[in-house]
Amino acid sequence: MSFVSTPTSTLNPWMQILAALEKKVNRQSFDTWLKPTRYSHVAGRILYVRIPTEEFQHIGDKYSDLVGEAIDNLKLEVDDVVFVTQEEDPSQPPARKDGGFPPVPSHAASAPQQSNQNHRYSDHVNPGARRNGHPVEQQGRFDWSSAAQLNPRYTFDNFVIGNGNQFARAASLAVAERPSRAYNPLFLYGGVGMGKTHLMHAIGHEVKRRQPIYNICYVSAEKFTNEMINSLRNDRMTSFRDRFRGVDVLLIDDIQFIAQKERTQEEFFHTFNALHESMKQIVIASDRPPKELAEIEDRLRSRFEWGLIADIQPPDLETKVAILQKKAESEQSVLPTDVALFIASNVRTNVRELEGALVRLIAWCNMNNMEITLQATQQCLKQFIDTQVRKITIEAIQKAVAENFAMRVSELKQRNNSRAVVVPRQIAMYLAKHLTEASLPEIGRQFGGKHHTTVMHSIAKIDEQRRADKDLNRTVNKLQEILNG
Numbered sequence: 001m002s003f004v005s006t007p008t009s010t011l012n013p014w015m016q017i018l019a020a021l022e023k024k025v026n027r028q029s030f031d032t033w034l035k036p037t038r039y040s041h042v043a044g045r046i047l048y049v050r051i052p053t054e055e056f057q058h059i060g061d062k063y064s065d066l067v068g069e070a071i072d073n074l075k076l077e078v079d080d081v082v083f084v085t086q087e088e089d090p091s092q093p094p095a096r097k098d099g100g101f102p103p104v105p106s107h108a109a110s111a112p113q114q115s116n117q118n119h120r121y122s123d124h125v126n127p128g129a130r131r132n133g134h135p136v137e138q139q140g141r142f143d144w145s146s147a148a149q150l151n152p153r154y155t156f157d158n159f160v161i162g163n164g165n166q167f168a169r170a171a172s173l174a175v176a177e178r179p180s181r182a183y184n185p186l187f188l189y190g191g192v193g194m195g196k197t198h199l200m201h202a203i204g205h206e207v208k209r210r211q212p213i214y215n216i217c218y219v220s221a222e223k224f225t226n227e228m229i230n231s232l233r234n235d236r237m238t239s240f241r242d243r244f245r246g247v248d249v250l251l252i253d254d255i256q257f258i259a260q261k262e263r264t265q266e267e268f269f270h271t272f273n274a275l276h277e278s279m280k281q282i283v284i285a286s287d288r289p290p291k292e293l294a295e296i297e298d299r300l301r302s303r304f305e306w307g308l309i310a311d312i313q314p315p316d317l318e319t320k321v322a323i324l325q326k327k328a329e330s331e332q333s334v335l336p337t338d339v340a341l342f343i344a345s346n347v348r349t350n351v352r353e354l355e356g357a358l359v360r361l362i363a364w365c366n367m368n369n370m371e372i373t374l375q376a377t378q379q380c381l382k383q384f385i386d387t388q389v390r391k392i393t394i395e396a397i398q399k400a401v402a403e404n405f406a407m408r409v410s411e412l413k414q415r416n417n418s419r420a421v422v423v424p425r426q427i428a429m430y431l432a433k434h435l436t437e438a439s440l441p442e443i444g445r446q447f448g449g450k451h452h453t454t455v456m457h458s459i460a461k462i463d464e465q466r467r468a469d470k471d472l473n474r475t476v477n478k479l480q481e482i483l484n485g
């Protein structure tokens with residue numbers, strides 16, 4: 001079906017131009033970049049066209065020839081087309097900053113065909129077109145609130161609290177509840193995949209929930225840099241500055257990216273000052289504390305320390321289990337506790353890896369039509385876990401087990417069959433099987449020359465007892481954690 005089926009002469013000038021462009025631009029580009037645009041108004045002989053975000057500015061360059069050609073062919077009384085975001089649109093009152101759908105400009109509303117056209121236009125938005133992983137507009141309108149780039153899954157509700165993150169989470173919530181009055185800036189730092197981005201988005205959602213009119217912007221430092229470079233190149237620095245200095249909450253991620261980028265630092269310095277002076281909230285995330293951002297100039301670094309600095313430490317075992325179970329729940333899967341414990345104690349890196357292991361497991365079990373059991377998990381994640389644990393040696397296991405049970409390593413190798421020795425030995429053999437690539441005979445050799453069937457029996461015993469005996473299970477998990485570093 002054609003984009004416009006009514007006679008084009010009854011349409012506003014931008015709709016007429018779009019109707020012409022539709023025949024010349026490939027479908028996907030048209031749906032992605034041109035359909036979300038809106039006629040705003042004509043002033044003098046300048047046609048103003050609304051774009052959802054600054055990202056759409058490039059269409060001015062990309063389609064300038066085609067637009068010019070359409071204007072000539074249609075004999076429109078237009079000399080220039082200017083693409084404006086909501087903030088830049090001279091026809092819009094600045095008050096409406098909620099990211100909601102823009103009101104029809106008053107002069108346009110008086111034209112009877114306008115609302116009708118908007119409606120027709122909306123109906124034709126391609127539901128298959130995607131932006132940032134979300135359908136651009138299932139309901140027929142561009143989702144202006146997604147312009148804040150917030151992931152709907154990253155909310156406070158979905159964030160699992162643990163010892164390592166509770167301070168950062170509390171600080172984030174305080175900021176979301178009282179933007180610019182609790183801590184400004186809030187500086188979050190922590191290792192890869194620790195939940196910094198999640199907390200930033202959660203702040204965005206919570207502010208939006210409490211203050212729907214607030215203008216929130218989440219941006220990575222890399223995107224900030226790229227947009228600045230583009231704006232410099234296209235002589236659009238004023239609109240770039242207005243955009244970032246006009247927000248109520250700026251959430252800027254991975255600030256370490258601007259290290260050694262002098263021009264970006266300069267620009268961000270002014271953005272920071274403008275926002276701070278006008279009591280707007282700034283939240284910054286980084287992989288390290290301000291003091292360690294050696295290649296960021298002092299005046300910026302010191303500003304990062306003006307408010308509150310909160311770090312996120314790696315999650316402990318219990319938090320990892322809770323994260324896994326929450327994630328499984330959101331995938332409508334049931335994760336038995338022994339499975340969650342197994343994954344949590346074997347995946348030692350970050351939460352993203354943890355989630356990766358779970359997603360892989362769920363997909364694998366679905367594909368093979370299997371239930372999620374400990375056995376299935378061990379099979380499915382074997383390779384994944386092996387790569388994480390390949391450096392663990394049997395000696396290291398024996399040492400860790402001996403220390404845990406306050407005994408000597410040599411005792412694990414002797415022919416002593418008292419229970420005080422047998423259980424630690426069995427645990428050590430079990431760990432050797434799961435955390436190293438050693439064969440059963442090899443394990444037997446390293447435990448004073450035990451037969452491989454003894455090793456096999458030990459492993460089976462611990463496997464079974466882990467399920468019934470919580471204390472023993474906790475000990476095994478703790479040892480795995482220690483060995484995994």
Ligand SMILES: Nc1ncnc2c1ncn2[C@@H]1O[C@H](COP(=O)(O)OP(=O)(O)OP(=O)(O)O)[C@@H](O)[C@H]1O
Pocket residue numbers: 154158159160161165190191192193194195196197198199287323351352355
């Ligand atoms: N405490 C938590 N509760 C629930 N999910 C979490 C938690 N911490 C991290 N995650 C999840 O882990 C994944 C990675 O988190 P996120 O992207 O926020 O990490 P990050 O610290 O920003 O990492 P990077 O430095 O790589 O950008 C996300 O899917 C996030 O939802």
